[in-house]
Amino acid sequence: MADDRLIVALDVANVVQGMEIARQIGDAVSFYKIGLGMLTGGGLALANELKQEHGKRIFLDMKFFDIGATVEAAVRGIAQYDLDFLTVHGDPQVVRAAKEGAAGTNLKILGVTILTSLDRADLDANLIKQGDLAQITLERANNALEAGADGVIASPHEAALIRALPVADGRLIVTPGVRPTGAASNDQKRIATPANAISAGADHIVVGRPIWQNSDPRQAALDLLGELPAR
Numbered sequence: 001m002a003d004d005r006l007i008v009a010l011d012v013a014n015v016v017q018g019m020e021i022a023r024q025i026g027d028a029v030s031f032y033k034i035g036l037g038m039l040t041g042g043g044l045a046l047a048n049e050l051k052q053e054h055g056k057r058i059f060l061d062m063k064f065f066d067i068g069a070t071v072e073a074a075v076r077g078i079a080q081y082d083l084d085f086l087t088v089h090g091d092p093q094v095v096r097a098a099k100e101g102a103a104g105t106n107l108k109i110l111g112v113t114i115l116t117s118l119d120r121a122d123l124d125a126n127l128i129k130q131g132d133l134a135q136i137t138l139e140r141a142n143n144a145l146e147a148g149a150d151g152v153i154a155s156p157h158e159a160a161l162i163r164a165l166p167v168a169d170g171r172l173i174v175t176p177g178v179r180p181t182g183a184a185s186n187d188q189k190r191i192a193t194p195a196n197a198i199s200a201g202a203d204h205i206v207v208g209r210p211i212w213q214n215s216d217p218r219q220a221a222l223d224l225l226g227e228l229p230a231r
Contacts, residue, residue: 002030009033009208015042035061059085068097075101090144099148111144113137116155116177156192163201175202194227
């Protein structure tokens with residue numbers, strides 16, 4: 001079984017492209033992320049096919065945010081597909097509703113803290129309170145975990161701080177914003193190498209374009225896995 005600390009983000013337009021990338025990567029990767037960008041391109045169908053027919057683990061990155069009843073209903077609908085991870089915004093009332101929707105299933109609810117594409121200027125524009133971005137991320141992570149989240153999404157820069165929280169014991173930290181050594185940052189602003197992210201306390205790292213845009217996605221995944229510290 002491939003090292004499931006690596007989650008490959010299939011941030012492509014449709015199920016055909018996503019399945020072709022997964023075919024090229026083969027057994028080098030066991031965990032895939034499917035997000036909003038593919039929702040109208042057959043994302044749920046791809047998630048089911050990879051899970052049920054190919055034995056892959058699936059992280060559905062939907063970042064649900066709505067009133068409690070709607071979030072609960074949406075998560076209950078997703079939970080019937082026997083997927084592995086689902087994101088919701090880390091606001092406590094959203095997390096609690098999501099956990100109700102996932103009750104009785106193995107679906108893990110991950111709370112989004114602060115998107116890794118944002119910096120302090122973005123938070124100012126969004127009228128989010130003043131203060132250090134890392135501290136705000138830490139507070140949001142703590143609140144999400146106290147509300148019952150199985151884990152949180154956070155940049156590698158905050159992973160160590162979150163891992164040190166008492167409430168984070170036994171919970172998951174999943175880090176996007178990971179780039180192999182020498183890779184372009186693209187639209188991410190708070191990034192780290194795979195080794196640094198894992199060493200900082202992340203359980204899983206999420207990598208997309210550096211793998212699927214490569215002319216040899218399988219080799220790119222293997223090279224990245226080679227950067228991870230031993231378990």
